Amino acid sequence: MSHPSRPDSARADRIVPGVWRLRLPLPWAATPHGNAYAVSAGDGVVLFDTGYGGSEGIDQLELGLKLAGFRLDDVKMIACTHAHADHYGCAATIVERVGCPLWIHPAWGHVRTSATDPEGALEARLDAARLNGVPEPIVEQMAEMRRSMESGFDGAIGPDVELVDGVEVETDLGTWRTHEAPGHAPSHVVFHLPERQILLSGDQIVGRVFLYFDQGHTPDPVGEFLTSLDAVDSLGSRLCLSGHGRPFRDIPRKTEANREQVGRQLDGVRAALADGPRTPFEIISAGAGTDSPEPQVVGYGLEMTLAYLTHLERLGEALKLDDAPATWGLTN
DSSP states (O other), rough: OOOOOOOOOEEEEEEEOOOOOOEEOOOOOOOOEEEEEEEEETTTEEOOOOOOSSTTTHHHHHHHHHHHHHOOEEEEEESSSOHHHHTTTTTTHHHHOOOOOEEEOOOGGGHHHHHOHHHHHHHHHHHHHTTTTTOOOHHHHHHHHHSSSSSSSSOOOOOOOOOOOOOEEETTTTTEEEEEEOSOOOOOOOEEEEETTTTEETTOOOOOOOOOOOSSSSSOOOHHHHHHHHHHHTTOOSSEESSSSBOOOOOOHHHHHHHHHHHHHHHHHHHHHHHHOTTGGGGGGHHHHOOOOHHHHHHHHHHHHHHHHHHHHHSSSEEEEEEETTTEEEEE
């Protein structure tokens, strides 16, 4: 497969003594960079997240580590916030080359098909798009776009240690405690360093509010995400090392901004359905805040809209009225 050119090269920034943010390029216009973090641990580092896999992924990661003063062989373990390609994509290559253990949540398998059978995963995604009202010309564009890109996964690899609530990651800075935080992905966790009040948040909260819910693996990812925001607030952290963007403070303001965005988009879906039954495709602009016909945007918007419809169904406010194509309406 070919791969769209990534916008620039990796760089490394020291955040506090012993912690380096590895800013790694991504092939997505809306999200051109992602962060991994190298945290000193004895004679090496713990690598929190790995960056995007594929033909350039490991090279970019190695460059980021080099700029921080390390080599790939210095990675003593990988701890992933979740199993999306931009956070877990290089894991299989690192484990193969270095022999270090992988720590990740046991629900990582939501990406297994994408990592091992990308064509099968694409066909399932296209079938779902058709069933949810996406016109065939746009489905064909989605297929063309997806086939022009690498999956971002170097392979499918499960945990040597399962990251569930309370699992501790030891570093020179102290002990990071794992907290499960599903919603954005079933496998999502955050890491908290209580003695320094640092939160390593993955995509639970990021530098600018950008919501995404990995739909179809759990009953209500939107509800799970909101509960996870409450859990993050309860930790009382003062510095956030997020999966995208620069580190930031004022974490309560950021979590509230996420809640407000969820509320606005839910209200948009409610309003769109108030005029009568609609397919998910017909209300993408309400569920995702955009009506762009670009295939990548349609794919993102469909996931978001379906997640909001599922949440409204759980609240008793909406229900699916038909299956071919899927049509949704309000309950009253």
